[in-house]
Amino acid sequence: MRPHTAGRLSTVLLMAAWAAVLAPLPVFATNGMYLVSYGAEATGRAGANLAVSDRTLALNANPAGIAQVQGRHYSMNVSLLAPELSAGNAVNDNLEAEDRLFPMPAFGHIRSRPDSKWTWGIGLVGQGGMGATFKNANTFFGTRDETFTEVRFATLTPTVAYALTEDMSIGASLNLGWADASFRFYPQTSFFNTADPANSFFGVAMQRAGGPQVNLRLGWLWQADPRLSVGAIYQTEPQSTFEDGAMTVNFAAHPQLGRKVKYDAEMDGFTFAAQAGVGLAWRP
Template identity: 30%
Template structure:
């Protein structure tokens, strides 16, 4: 069986590497969870390790799992768009950003205990992204003849190790290897406001690689309770082809994030769990700096220049599990996130309307044998509209831009216990 795993895992990693990346924007542009089982409980996982993707949330969780392989696939369908009113330059109208409607997102998890105190893990997953494709450009009145939009994609490969230091305390660490891709089309109206006009739009796809660290801890004082904590460092990134769009000459870091979690088993077969997560978008200049810096004389792409005006996102996640029978486990969850996009920043965020706040999820796992198991989930991110307030700069005609987003996600995975 070990020989078989050594063949299956590299093959699965190769398949993931060849798979086109996809946008998956739920909590800002982070995924709401990692691993089908976690995604079925609204992304709860800091103190609730369930499958081989647990290292993407809390690497300490791999110590609580037996040897296993998890192969999953999510189908992600966002509905995003914008409307503009009161604009003196002729931008008024309703705009559909759904030029591309469906995205496929693979994920892979692998765990192998070495002994009673040490376990290794590997998680391969998409950490989010953002895609908009306006076939009818919101900037057509400025002379854009084709489509407008952006595409941000992120892939993570995270090897991890977990150490059970005492019977109650477990620590973990993961190396986050990140690969990003970005492209932008139809943004020529912004070139006159850039420090590098030739590097704003229609430059094709640019890529960036970086590395960071994720640390985790789980405390299990008894059989009923687990408490956990996790922290992930910021990861440096840069898109040189778009150094006229992003602050500091194309810098585009992946934000740091951290969280706390608890899991409680009130009765046999029942588990209640909750996570609190903070995503520090405010620490990434390209994402957090306000567009109003244009009026202060700072062009796009300049040092500490304008951005999308995003704030930190704080997420509360609640999950419920019930083992209905030895073969069937049921899951459900809900989450609420604070709003990343302020009302005064909606104009630029026509390109990146990551505004959904509330998720409702449900799923199950079904054992088909002593070693194999299938899991599935559905998530609904309810429609959210952010209405602009003083959102369009006078230099672009003034008025207001409203942005909206809703999402449906359907996922399934196959698990093999070695």
């Protein structure tokens, strides 16, 4: 990056940066199941990786950032997701989910030449997902049963970045992913309401409905000043498919069926969220 002299532009940008940081923003709990960061460095920065994307796994944060890295670089990382979950309802005062560890591996490789404005990379990343298991739960039908959920999502991510100037770059990542989902909802419970059959309940279990997930991530990075960098990304909503699952419905209490019945299963309307973000980095 070439040196700049401090001046009005830096002052204006610094004021804008502080205004953006201090402005109140809404926070939503269902924006997606992605991790806040990928790689030890980004995690150490608490996920502040849109304007400081100077490592191999930047291809999964701001793909424009890999233009800052010269030569060949490899990176491997494993994160462990260890959620602590609890729930309660009218028949369960407090249920603690079983402790589970979810490994999130990531591998990245980038390559550039000193005489080229192009940088290339590829990553294999465990993007996210999670699950919860609540056992020995009281049901509303006089039984004790369990609930279980699990979603897994990983991508192969070819990436390219181009240096528009010494201070500005753009990049794009194509996420070629696979995801699957499983759940169990009181699978051993079967209740037939003779007074009102429409309000009967039959436990269900579904295994491994999955399919490809494809989307595009675009990035922009600008070193506005030796102390200030600005980054922005946009990621499209994946084209999602969840098919070829196996579902079992517990009709044991049904007067005509009287047994568990197996079906082929698919899920509609379930996907991962689109993303957009702007990041600012200030180095005193």
